[in-house]
Amino acid sequence: MSRSLPPHARTSNNRKKLSQNFLADTRTADLMIRHSGIGADDLVVEIGPGDGMLTRRLLGVAGQVLAYELDRHYADRLRRRYADDRRIRCYHSDFRTVSAPREPFAVVANIPFAGTTEIVRWCLSAGQLTSATLLVQAEFARKHTGDYGRWTKLAITQWPTVALELGPRVDRTRFRPIPRVDAAILHLRSRPQPLLPAASLPDYHRLVDLGFSGIGGSLAASLSRARPARIVRKACTSAGISLDAPVGVVGPDQWLVLFTELGRARHR
Known part of the structure; x- marks a missing residue:
């Protein structure tokens, strides 16, 4: 009409x-x-x-x-x-x-x-x-x-x-x-219940900024500029992310697993 x-x-x-x-x-x-x-x-x-x-x-x-x-x-x-x-x-x-x-x-x-x-x-x-x-x-x-x-x-x-x-x-x-x-x-x-605690969001946002920096040719390579490569590789494996995967193909649920695994590694 x-x-x-x-x-x-x-x-x-x-x-x-x-x-x-x-x-x-x-x-x-x-x-x-x-x-x-x-x-x-x-x-x-x-x-x-x-x-x-x-x-x-x-x-x-x-x-x-x-x-x-x-x-x-x-x-x-x-x-x-x-x-x-x-x-x-x-x-x-x-x-x-x-x-x-x-x-x-x-x-x-x-x-x-x-x-x-x-x-x-x-x-x-x-x-x-x-x-x-x-x-x-x-x-x-x-x-x-x-x-x-x-x-x-x-x-x-x-x-x-x-x-x-x-x-x-x-x-x-x-x-x-x-x-x-x-x-x-x-x-x-x-979301009525956020998927991450409010106190964790600034760290999560910094990780996303780093991952989308576009340096290194893959998400793993970009993250390895600021985190130990061994820990990044392990976290990517846990999240089901290929080490040569460009950042754009990594889904939001994988990002949450990645963030959690990197946080655990930091506190060990």
Whole structure:
């Protein structure tokens, strides 16, 4: 189901400038809401609501919605539409400059493709985030969830506290204007029980930084720059990591075993 788009040139130019591809399919919007798992007690942040395809559905299930729209035309339109609804606040602002809520909250959004990395990093840095259900470029979602058989530093770094999961693919024809690539749902889920103690996370992050330094040609070689090669070899064997394996093919569960084994060796 497509909606009619504003005909005036100013809004059209804004869409291009702000990388706006509005969701124009009700089934995909409903799918997003189902995947988010939000309920009546939840505070939800929506990024770039545009004409409100997701917004009106969020208001049907969430307790409160904070909507941040960079395009003044659509921000004003949403404010007028929901002027009498206390459950929603609409802001004309750049989401990337917004402070995260101090209470638990979820994010549900069809985000501008050009700002995907910044928005994902904002979500991951928000201490009270419970989950984020984001409609992003399919390639981005697959890249950061290991779907290509490789893992990114971003995913590995966050894995002890946040799971990055690939959701359904969304055909590009579900948007207006139609983008050049398909999209997919990327789900970030904060773990109620982290896989590592909070006190261990700085050491884990330093290990990941070292492993992704790209020096040595393999993960084992990179780690051996700062750890005894014998201990690195033993830890890699325990984690099922080939000594010549490049860092990208090492999965998050293997990283956790590797970190644990190297920690044990250090304290012997």
